Amino acid sequence: MSAVNSSQVVNIEDLRRLAEQRIPKCVFDYLDGGAEAELTLAENCRAFRDVTFRPRGAVAVRDCDLKVRVLGHELSFPAMLAPVGYSRLMHPAGEVAAAQAAGEAGTGYILSTISAHKLENVKAASQGPVWYQLYLMGGRAAAEGSLDRARRAGFSALVITVDTPVAGLRERDSRNGMKELLGPSLFAKIPYLPDFLAHPGWLAAFLLDGGVPRLENVVIPGKGPMELVDVAAALSEATVTWADLRWIRELWSGPIVVKGLLTGEDARRAIDEGAAAVVVSNHGGRQLDSVPATLRALPEVVAAVGGRIDVLMDGGVRRGSDIVKALCLGARAVLVGRAYAYGLAAAGHAGVTRALKILRADVERTLRLLGCPSAAGLDRTYVETPPAWRSG
Numbered sequence: 001m002s003a004v005n006s007s008q009v010v011n012i013e014d015l016r017r018l019a020e021q022r023i024p025k026c027v028f029d030y031l032d033g034g035a036e037a038e039l040t041l042a043e044n045c046r047a048f049r050d051v052t053f054r055p056r057g058a059v060a061v062r063d064c065d066l067k068v069r070v071l072g073h074e075l076s077f078p079a080m081l082a083p084v085g086y087s088r089l090m091h092p093a094g095e096v097a098a099a100q101a102a103g104e105a106g107t108g109y110i111l112s113t114i115s116a117h118k119l120e121n122v123k124a125a126s127q128g129p130v131w132y133q134l135y136l137m138g139g140r141a142a143a144e145g146s147l148d149r150a151r152r153a154g155f156s157a158l159v160i161t162v163d164t165p166v167a168g169l170r171e172r173d174s175r176n177g178m179k180e181l182l183g184p185s186l187f188a189k190i191p192y193l194p195d196f197l198a199h200p201g202w203l204a205a206f207l208l209d210g211g212v213p214r215l216e217n218v219v220i221p222g223k224g225p226m227e228l229v230d231v232a233a234a235l236s237e238a239t240v241t242w243a244d245l246r247w248i249r250e251l252w253s254g255p256i257v258v259k260g261l262l263t264g265e266d267a268r269r270a271i272d273e274g275a276a277a278v279v280v281s282n283h284g285g286r287q288l289d290s291v292p293a294t295l296r297a298l299p300e301v302v303a304a305v306g307g308r309i310d311v312l313m314d315g316g317v318r319r320g321s322d323i324v325k326a327l328c329l330g331a332r333a334v335l336v337g338r339a340y341a342y343g344l345a346a347a348g349h350a351g352v353t354r355a356l357k358i359l360r361a362d363v364e365r366t367l368r369l370l371g372c373p374s375a376a377g378l379d380r381t382y383v384e385t386p387p388a389w390r391s392g
């Protein structure tokens, strides 16, 4: 039996511990860490404690309906898989394994631009909805190529991440020598070899997979797929502006989701620019440190949107009860990032499947304990929020 299916794995934190054991510290810290002092990273998780439940007693809920609809897709439960870059470093099956597990669980997967499996293979692995997340890395010509491939492969929505005008300072990555590790010089990697050698299972799989992969979905005309080491510099030139969004709308006729908003003003602007949904997100605390927890920002965005488009949120979701709280505050569904990526790093496809099973069982149990028969029926009457949150 795989370690992720043992009786010792009961929550996402258990998967996090297994991931920490299996993969080198530099890869684990990339996955686990946040920007600068990691204030927002911690606050994303902590904010869920500020919201408490108001259960309805003496209600027998036997058949709980966990389904929700997002952009016309029916999801079997209200969580999708967020775009997570460098997934193939966590496990060779990377994005393919995650998309497959999402589809089997009846939910959707969002493929990051910073991905190393060809988008066509990722789409083919999933029986559920798959969306493509776009950074303008490599310029507009590279983006045009990716969008054309994504459309032909059957990606059903495009996610534009707007909180990354430059890569955040992830101090753990600097200390761990992430840049040296991804670069071409073998000499520069020498100080980090003990970390790799201490994780022989990961190292063997990484070498058999061909070592540091390239970005198969960012093909620079005349040059080929972008190298992973070039990502940080490319991100600095990849800011997606509202003007870019208008240009992207000409190329992409399907729904566009704007990810990375924290205010009502930006949400209204996104609607004016034609967004079909927004994701309240601070990139999991990996970009601008000291922005508020996403759960705290959610009510303001929900109020500004006023039901005109779907509002999703991500950041700090580690339990199904977190998902339920976000829905009570007006999110249609959440995205999970680290919660499934820990599973991926721990055991590939089996780990992602385990993460989704844990979250799904949590959501169902929480609904029954709350006395609410359906995820779609959740609202603010099921939670108590601090007084300052009620204006949203």
Ligand SMILES: Cc1cc2nc3c(=O)[nH]c(=O)nc-3n(C[C@H](O)[C@H](O)[C@H](O)COP(=O)(O)O)c2cc1C
Residues within 6 Å of the ligand: 030, 031, 032, 044, 082, 083, 084, 085, 086, 112, 113, 114, 133, 161, 259, 281, 282, 283, 284, 285, 286, 314, 315, 316, 317, 335, 336, 337, 338, 339, 341
């Ligand atoms: C390792 C890692 C890589 C990420 N890469 C991307 C990315 O390539 N594109 C993107 O839009 N968001 C990216 N994100 C942000 C996630 O999509 C999501 O917003 C965030 O993980 C949510 O917070 P959570 O991890 O606490 O669930 C990444 C997050 C992590 C943890």
